[in-house]
Amino acid sequence: MTAGLGTTNVRLVTQKDRFKRRRLSSKQRHIEAALDGQSEVPVTSRGGDLGFGSLRFLPMTLPEIDFGAIDLSLRFLGKTIRAPFMIAPMTGGLKRGGQLNKIMATAAEHVQIPFGVGSQRVALEVRSRARDFQVRRFAPTIPIFANLGAIQLMRGYSADDAQRAVDMVEGDALFLHMNAMQEVIQEEGDTDWRGVLRAIASLCENFTKRRSVPVFVREVGFGVPVDQARRLIEAGVQGIDCAGRGGTSWTLLEGRVASSKSHQSLGSIFAAWGLTTPESILAVRNVSKKIPLIASGGVRSGLDVAKAVALGATLASIGAPVMRAAAEGGTDAVTDLLETTKKALKVAMFGVGAVSLTSFRKNPRLIPF
Ligand SMILES: Cc1cc2nc3c(=O)[nH]c(=O)nc-3n(C[C@H](O)[C@H](O)[C@H](O)COP(=O)(O)O)c2cc1C
Numbered sequence: 484m485t486a487g488l489g490t491t492n493v494r495l496v497t498q499k500d501r502f503k504r505r506r507l508s509s510k511q512r513h514i515e516a517a518l519d520g521q522s523e524v525p526v527t528s529r530g531g532d533l534g535f536g537s538l539r540f541l542p543m544t545l546p547e548i549d550f551g552a553i554d555l556s557l558r559f560l561g562k563t564i565r566a567p568f569m570i571a572p573m574t575g576g577l578k579r580g581g582q583l584n585k586i587m588a589t590a591a592e593h594v595q596i597p598f599g600v601g602s603q604r605v606a607l608e609v610r611s612r613a614r615d616f617q618v619r620r621f622a623p624t625i626p627i628f629a630n631l632g633a634i635q636l637m638r639g640y641s642a643d644d645a646q647r648a649v650d651m652v653e654g655d656a657l658f659l660h661m662n663a664m665q666e667v668i669q670e671e672g673d674t675d676w677r678g679v680l681r682a683i684a685s686l687c688e689n690f691t692k693r694r695s696v697p698v699f700v701r702e703v704g705f706g707v708p709v710d711q712a713r714r715l716i717e718a719g720v721q722g723i724d725c726a727g728r729g730g731t732s733w734t735l736l737e738g739r740v741a742s743s744k745s746h747q748s749l750g751s752i753f754a755a756w757g758l759t760t761p762e763s764i765l766a767v768r769n770v771s772k773k774i775p776l777i778a779s780g781g782v783r784s785g786l787d788v789a790k791a792v793a794l795g796a797t798l799a800s801i802g803a804p805v806m807r808a809a810a811e812g813g814t815d816a817v818t819d820l821l822e823t824t825k826k827a828l829k830v831a832m833f834g835v836g837a838v839s840l841t842s843f844r845k846n847p848r849l850i851p852f
Pocket residue numbers: 513514517571572573574600601602630658659660701702703704726729730731779780781782800801802803804806
């Protein structure tokens with residue numbers, strides 16, 4: 484199920500685009516381009532794609548439960564968390580990124596949900612930047628994910644470097660992000676992806692041997708189809724974020740911040756590349772019923788979280804809207820957003836008569852529109 488051009492919100496940019504007029508580092512440009520809300524490609528029902536909007540719940544006229552008794556808690560990475568969603572990894576490595584990480588991690592601790600830092604590559608190269616990722620003192624009890632690009636394993640980064648990234652954030656798990664389509668649209672991206680699967684397998688083996696944290700792999704918004712999920716699970720990964728299409732589009736975003744016309748138009752052409760997030764959840768669950776599965780990409784409300792969980796996700800994960808709340812209103816705004824997300828998830832569970840995640844997963848009453 485792929486999208487036609489008619490299903491996207493493609494915006495072509497001009498040389499006068501504001502990202503080029505201002506002198507920004509690439510990470511800053513990414514933040515600015517995500518904050519303005521113009522780098523998202525929502526799934527519309529017009530293209531026939533399976534988006535969150537094409538799913539609904541069969542209501543229960545008499546739920547026969549007490550709303551106040553609904554329990555969203557679950558065990559994840561050896562800790563109890565209070566809701567089945569997390570803040571997606573996004574930033575670090577510059578002052579503003581460090582400030583945003585502090586705000587988001589503080590709110591995640593308050594709500595007791597997991598948090599991921601953005602790619603730590605810069606802090607492995609420039610030690611002083613580690614401070615932009617070190618959020619453990621603001622979030623002492625929740626699961627925290629370290630983050631590195633899978634492609635870095637082909638560019639001289641060893642298992643010891645990956646362990647340094649985990650230690651830097653006192654992490655409970657490591658995310659290896661797989662962003663091939665973003666890199667190929669980037670003007671100077673990493674485009675030789677030969678051998679990456681073998682490198683992931685060898686890191687997983689090394690981390691298991693040294694009894695380090697679990698290695699999760701994550702897409703960044705193009706989805707993980709059945710054949711790729713099978714290869715990754717066979718390679719030994721212990722969790723997957725199947726990040727699909729429907730929210731931040733890294734092809735569109737890279738096109739928007741590119742200076743050449745050719746890369747700008749590539750970004751637009753491939754803006755709607757990949758599986759949607761619901762399609763991606765179903766694909767991974769088709770391969771494994773058990774593997775911890777996180778679903779990011781276009782999760783925009785507690786109702787979307789409910790749909791992701793109903794489809795089989797262990798957790799949903801929210802990116803750009805959380806960063807926007809952090810930038811605009813600080814910790815209180817992020818906490819409000821997360822609490823509202825929890826509340827909407829509870830309302831959805833109330834509407835189908837589920838008092839716990841276990842009963843909700845057993846009979847989610849999810850139906851297509
Ligand atoms: C500004 C920004 C920076 C990001 N940087 C990273 C990163 O460093 N590592 C990573 O694994 N994912 C990164 N992501 C991807 C997100 O974790 C998430 O998978 C993606 O944005 C889809 O979720 P969304 O639609 O809710 O934004 C970034 C996303 C944004 C918006």
